[in-house]
Amino acid sequence: MEYRKLKDDDAEESKKSLDDIERVGVSNLGMLGGATSLERTHWKRKSIVTFALTVLTSSQAILIVWSKRAGKYDYSVTTANFLVETLKCAFSLAALARIWNKEGVTEDNRLNTTLDEVSVYPIPAALYLVKNLLQYYIFAYVDAPGYQILKNLNIISTGVLYRIILKKKLSEIQWAAFILLCAGCTTAQLNSNSDRVLQTPLQGWVMAIVMALLSGFAGVYTEAIIKKRPARNINVQNFWLYVFGMAFNAIAILIQDFDAVMNKGFFHGYSLITTFMILNHALSGIAVSMVMKYADNIVKVYSTSVAMLLTAIVSVFLFGFHLSLAFFLGSTVLSVAVYLHSIGKPR
Amino acid sequence: MEYRKLKDDDAEESKKSLDDIERVGVSNLGMLGGATSLERTHWKRKSIVTFALTVLTSSQAILIVWSKRAGKYDYSVTTANFLVETLKCAFSLAALARIWNKEGVTEDNRLNTTLDEVSVYPIPAALYLVKNLLQYYIFAYVDAPGYQILKNLNIISTGVLYRIILKKKLSEIQWAAFILLCAGCTTAQLNSNSDRVLQTPLQGWVMAIVMALLSGFAGVYTEAIIKKRPARNINVQNFWLYVFGMAFNAIAILIQDFDAVMNKGFFHGYSLITTFMILNHALSGIAVSMVMKYADNIVKVYSTSVAMLLTAIVSVFLFGFHLSLAFFLGSTVLSVAVYLHSIGKPR
Numbered sequence: 244m245e246y247r248k249l250k251d252d253d254a255e256e257s258k259k260s261l262d263d264i265e266r267v268g269v270s271n272l273g274m275l276g277g278a279t280s281l282e283r284t285h286w287k288r289k290s291i292v293t294f295a296l297t298v299l300t301s302s303q304a305i306l307i308v309w310s311k312r313a314g315k316y317d318y319s320v321t322t323a324n325f326l327v328e329t330l331k332c333a334f335s336l337a338a339l340a341r342i343w344n345k346e347g348v349t350e351d352n353r354l355n356t357t358l359d360e361v362s363v364y365p366i367p368a369a370l371y372l373v374k375n376l377l378q379y380y381i382f383a384y385v386d387a388p389g390y391q392i393l394k395n396l397n398i399i400s401t402g403v404l405y406r407i408i409l410k411k412k413l414s415e416i417q418w419a420a421f422i423l424l425c426a427g428c429t430t431a432q433l434n435s436n437s438d439r440v441l442q443t444p445l446q447g448w449v450m451a452i453v454m455a456l457l458s459g460f461a462g463v464y465t466e467a468i469i470k471k472r473p474a475r476n477i478n479v480q481n482f483w484l485y486v487f488g489m490a491f492n493a494i495a496i497l498i499q500d501f502d503a504v505m506n507k508g509f510f511h512g513y514s515l516i517t518t519f520m521i522l523n524h525a526l527s528g529i530a531v532s533m534v535m536k537y538a539d540n541i542v543k544v545y546s547t548s549v550a551m552l553l554t555a556i557v558s559v560f561l562f563g564f565h566l567s568l569a570f571f572l573g574s575t576v577l578s579v580a581v582y583l584h585s586i587g588k589p590r
Numbered sequence: 591m592e593y594r595k596l597k598d599d600d601a602e603e604s605k606k607s608l609d610d611i612e613r614v615g616v617s618n619l620g621m622l623g624g625a626t627s628l629e630r631t632h633w634k635r636k637s638i639v640t641f642a643l644t645v646l647t648s649s650q651a652i653l654i655v656w657s658k659r660a661g662k663y664d665y666s667v668t669t670a671n672f673l674v675e676t677l678k679c680a681f682s683l684a685a686l687a688r689i690w691n692k693e694g695v696t697e698d699n700r701l702n703t704t705l706d707e708v709s710v711y712p713i714p715a716a717l718y719l720v721k722n723l724l725q726y727y728i729f730a731y732v733d734a735p736g737y738q739i740l741k742n743l744n745i746i747s748t749g750v751l752y753r754i755i756l757k758k759k760l761s762e763i764q765w766a767a768f769i770l771l772c773a774g775c776t777t778a779q780l781n782s783n784s785d786r787v788l789q790t791p792l793q794g795w796v797m798a799i800v801m802a803l804l805s806g807f808a809g810v811y812t813e814a815i816i817k818k819r820p821a822r823n824i825n826v827q828n829f830w831l832y833v834f835g836m837a838f839n840a841i842a843i844l845i846q847d848f849d850a851v852m853n854k855g856f857f858h859g860y861s862l863i864t865t866f867m868i869l870n871h872a873l874s875g876i877a878v879s880m881v882m883k884y885a886d887n888i889v890k891v892y893s894t895s896v897a898m899l900l901t902a903i904v905s906v907f908l909f910g911f912h913l914s915l916a917f918f919l920g921s922t923v924l925s926v927a928v929y930l931h932s933i934g935k936p937r
Contacts, residue, residue, distance in 0.1 A: 392915075419926050419930055423770065423926055426922045430920075433915065433919075437915050437916075567788075569777070569780055569916065572773045572780075576774075576777075576923055579773075583763070583930070586762060
């Protein structure tokens with residue numbers, strides 16, 4: 244399989260990768276130049292991208308609540324997704340243009356690529372497409388709140404695939420923390436109708452598990468692609484990821500919303516909030532790539548889970564939401580999970 | 591304070607206590623005689639009493655459900671409590687009689703006592719009496735299901751008082767596990783009305799916290815009393831504890847149920863199930879004392895929490911109960927807590 248090949252190449256590259264990371268740290272990102280040690284630079288960068296992802300993800304959920312309050316969205320979701328990919332592509336190109344201007348074109352930041360490098364890039368986008376198409380069928384078996392709860396299976400699938408595909412170890416305590424993270428997130432989302440999810444028929448469970456595996460696999464595979472070439476500029480890697488994202492989302496428009504787009508126009512139903520949401524999704528997407536480059540999928544999962552808590556707390560002030568006892572209990576479990584993950588590093 | 595004195599005495603006794611424990615293990619309990627090492631004897635005994643407490647506690651809750659199904663109980667709870675203490679006293683005396691018969695009366699198993707030894711024994715019984723009286727007033731602020739949820743504060747108060755009074759250390763991971771145990775138990779008990787507990791007025795919270803502290807203090811203090819004299823036969827220690835239990839429960843009858851007992855008789859409203867419940871409470875009480883002697887309050891809390899899970903699972907088969915999603919999530923968190931506690935021993 245393709246990802247095995249990826250792993251094998253890793254070994255050859257690992258020797259030169261340490262120097263590369265330092266070079267990337269000082270030259271490409273620029274903003275942290277002058278840090279004395281490699282570890283400090285690395286830790287700072289990891290913290291910044293993780294923080295950015297957390298803030299963007301929580302504001303994302305708040306925008307969704309806001310847009311729902313403003314009325315049901317009547318735009319085509321596939322066109323919005325396509326624009327998100329296009330925007331991410333544009334941001335990557337803009338960042339590259341600045342770098343080329345400052346440092347000239349080098350082996351690591353040139354856009355040109357080889358078939359060998361680029362051939363794996365369509366895979367995550369293809370996996371997400373299949374997952375998004377499945378999403379339309381799972382609602383025959385599960386309602387929307389039930390699906391929100393089943394989505395927490397992503398946490399487990401990401402952990403398991405991270406272990407299997409990237410062959411990185413979590414300690415016993417970190418595994419325990421990961422189970423707690425999944426249980427805590429689900430508990431925080433409990434409401435009076437949640438028990439209905441237990442009546443999900445077998446087909447619903449199978450689809451939910453397949454979707455969790457697809458989404459976990461796409462995430463872990465993206466990390467493998469990005470980490471395979473540590474010296475390669477992240478903006479070049481993003482550019483290629485997002486180009487295929489655009490292509491696959493164009494396919495999704497054709498499959499799902501061709502008629503609506505032809506009759507009502509590409510931008511039908513767009514509003515100011517839609518624009519904000521697209522901008523936010525684009526920035527979140529870039530933050531996810533950065534987390535994959537400078538941290539990993541585990542950090543991503545923790546970061547988006549903590550974002551869920553922040554969203555709920557901010558919603559209390561913005562929208563007058565009431566927090567449930569289940570939310571407090573879930574938050575407690577989630578906080579303990581974050582703590583255990585941090586103290587449970589494998590030796 | 592009295593418990594400080596207890597602690598100071600501990601240091602003097604600690605030197606001879608190791609020999610004592612071995613002697614108790616081989617001679618007094620008898621059933622485990624022949625074990626080669628002290629640790630194995632100790633571990634076996636700890637496991638047996640913990641297992642007994644778990645089984646007794648879970649069957650206790652099942653008896654309560656059974657008695658509720660059979661109709662509301664119309665006996666006086668205080669008379670039942672008095673009989674429980676009397677039965678425990680009788681069991682302790684019977685066990686002592688057997689031991690005297692077999693081994694003769696020694697310094698450690700004689701019933702005679704000094705004022706110095708016996709003066710602390712009334713304290714746990716007095717604390718429980720105050721707690722039980724408070725229970726009548728808290729229902730002005732909290733309903734019964736809400737009170738069940740607030741009772742989980744006992745877990746935290748026991749952990750904190752165990753640390754402060756017995757000066758025993760828990761590792762960081764064990765503290766995390768203890769918070770998870772409390773959150774997991776509460777989550778497992780969630781139902782559609784649980785959120786009402788968040789509307790509890792300040793007086794209700796204060797009373798719930800005071801009750802948790804009283805109950806935690808009584809438990810930890812009992813452990814201190816029993817552990818203070820490791821060589822003393824547990825049945826003698828139990829006898830004195832239960833004698834004061836009888837006395838304080840007699841006071842409770844006078845305060846709460848004097849009229850009912852005088853008009854309708856001491857045993858009014860007793861049924862077969864009531865008899866089973868009294869027998870079960872007596873055996874559970876003895877198991878608790880044994881856990882205090884051979885393990886500790888932390889083991890007791892874990893054991894009774896696991897019993898709650900067993901009760902729910904058995905109830906599915908016995909009474910056709912449905913398990914909620916919250917129950918599964920709470921059980922998961924609780925299981926992880928047990929695991930973390932076991933791997934998180936302080937070094």
